Amino acid sequence: RGLGRARRLGAGAARGARRGRGPGGGVSGLAGAVGAAEAEAERTRQQPMPGTPEAEAARQEPQPLDLLAQLTNSPPPPETPMRTVVRRVKIWTPLVLLLVVVFVVVQSVRPLPEPTLSLTARSTYTFDGAKPSMPWPSEGQAVIEVDGLGSFGTYGEQKPVPIASVAKVMTAYVVLRDHPVKKGTKGTMIPVDKKAEKEAGLSAQNESTVKVKAGTRISQREALNAIMIASANNVARLLGRWDAGSEKAFVNKMNAAAKDLGMTNTHYTDPSGLTASTVSTAADQVKLAKKVMEFPLFREVVRQPSYVDANGKTQPNWNRLVPLDGVVGIKTGTTTKAGGNLVFAAEKEIGGTRQLIVGAMLGQYKPSILDTVLANSKKLIDSAQDSLTSRTVVKKGQVVGYVDDQLGGHTPVVATKDVTAVGWSGLKVKLALTGNGKPVPHEAAPGTKVGTLTAGDGPGQVRVPVAVKGELTEPGFGNKLTRVG
Known part of the structure; x- marks a missing residue:
């Protein structure tokens, strides 16, 4: 609006000049003032065009707000390494303190490790002293040791030989492993088949048997008595059929069990051991003996000098060392091809403990083969018992x-x-x-x-x-x- 008024005043002055009024007149002075005002208004109200020297100069000139800030605010101090460290400490200290608190709480409430x-x-x-000298036999092979302590040594080449009825130890082991018997009970009742009854008559051919009747049932305890004390071949084969469905299948289980026990030189071909192709070593039979003696029922059975069978007949233990001088088992086995064989166990009370001596002797052929193997085994047992001592x-x-x-x-x-x-x-x-x-x-x-x-x-x-x-x-x-x- 001011610019418009200036222009109108300027126009009026011009008209006055044309009417003859000179420069010295009042109108002429007024015209000069108006022209100056218009020029000043143009200079203060119009902004220079961008990109022009005038605009660049205006941009570089201090603005009022900048000047005011310079007057009212202190300039930031110059950056130094110390100031950088202080600033970082101020930023990170609260976070570190928080983490420390969390760490302390967690460490104090964490579960303690198990002592x-x-x-x-x-x-x-x-x-102290030298290892005892054992009375080894003059033939065959033998091993004797104390379960859990160590071995007195071995005698003879540990090569597979026929073991006769000693094979029944594995028969008993497989049956007890697959059909555990609770302590104080007689175990499962086993049905007697016609084959077992018929094979009882093989005693006429010098096989060891016990009379059983088809259609009846015998307990596991009765069956173990028959095979471990009377050495009944017919009952051993009955157990195989009952456990695995057939004698062949049971023999496969016997060999698998031998492998599991590390009996690398053992091979079974029948549950009774009658066949000469059932072979083992004294060392392998000791491995089996230590394992089977872990069954309470087995220990109860083999330490009997005799038992009365279901027919009321007393059946003496073929291992006549039981129960002399702490002998508690385990099994004899004699045939013409196998000779006299025995897996034995005996106990010795010493130092407040009851030690279990376990051994095996195979291949004794001096007549009578049963008497020979029993006598030679007894010498080993006596020597082992005498050698045991205790030290504080x-x-x-x-x-x-x-x-x-x-x-x-x-x-x-x-x-x-x-x-x-x-x-x-x-x-x-x-x-x-x-x-x-x-x-x-x-x-x-x-x-x-x-x-x-x-x-x-x-x-x-x-x-x-x-x-x-x-x-x-x-x-x-x-x-x-x-x-x-």
């Missing part, structure tokens, strides 16, 4: 190890009574520290039993409880905080 027992006492004990290897109260809480804490444990190792001269016995069937506790009062120190292995293993010597406590907060893994 373990570690042995500090010597892990073996060797009996750890005293009561002796520190034998510690409880490791897995976080750096070790609490000593002591034997609660003397530890006696059983063996013979030259034998090395293993010692071990194990749990007592329960997890090792995190906390316990002094004297609390937390494990077992064992000497040897097998059924005659020596076992003594161990107890913490001082108070067993949980790991402290510092150990919890610094644990890894």
Whole structure:
């Protein structure tokens, strides 16, 4: 609007000039003022065109707001390495503190690792002296050892030979393995077939048999008595048919079981052992004997000097060593081709333990073959029993190890009574520290039993409880905080 008024004033002045008024007149002065005002308005109201020198100059000139900011705000300080470090510390410190708090909480509430027992006492004990000299037979092959302790040695070449009725030990093993018998019971009732009844008459051909009647049933206990005490071939074959459906199928199971037990030089061809093609070694039969003696019913059966069968007839044990001098089994086997054979077991009470001696003797041909194998085996048994001795290897109260809480804490444990190792001269016995069937506790009062120190292995293993010597406590907060893994 101001620009329009200036232009109108300028136009009026021009008209006045044309009417003859000179420059000195008032109208002329007014015209000059109006022209100056118009020029000034043009300069202040119009913006220069972009890209022109005037626009560039205007852009570079300080703007009012910038000038105001310069006057009211302090300029930022120059950047330095120290200032960079300080700024980063301010940014990261809260986050690090948060992570530390989370870490501490997690470490304090994490489940504790399970404590373990570690042995500090010597892990073996060797009996002084040279290994005993055993009365080995003059022929055949033999092996004798103490279950869980070690072997007295072997005699003869361990090559497969006929074993006769010793094969019935495997027959009993397979039946008991596949048909477990609860302690104090007689087991499953087995139906007697016509073949078993008919084969009872083979006793006329010098086969060992027991009379059974088709259509009746006999218990597993009765069947085991028949094959292990009376050595009844007809009942052994009956068991094979009952267990596997056929004798051939049962023989396959016998050979599979032998393979599982590591009896690499053994091959069965019938459940009774009558055929000479059923072969094994003394070493293999000892492997089987130790395993089958784990069945309570088997142990009860083979330690009998005789039994009364279902017909009321007393059947004597062919192994006449039972029950003399701690002999508790196991099985004889005699034929013309096989000679005299015996797998035997005997016990010896010593050092507060009951040790099980197991052995086998095969290929005894001096007449009478049964008497020869029994006599020679008895010599081995007597020598092994006489060789057994005991030594105190750890005293009561002796520190034998510690409880490791897995976080750096070790609490000593002591034997609660003397530890006696059983063996013979030259034998090395293993010692071990194990749990007592329960997890090792995190906390316990002094004297609390937390494990077992064992000497040897097998059924005659020596076992003594161990107890913490001082108070067993949980790991402290510092150990919890610094644990890894």
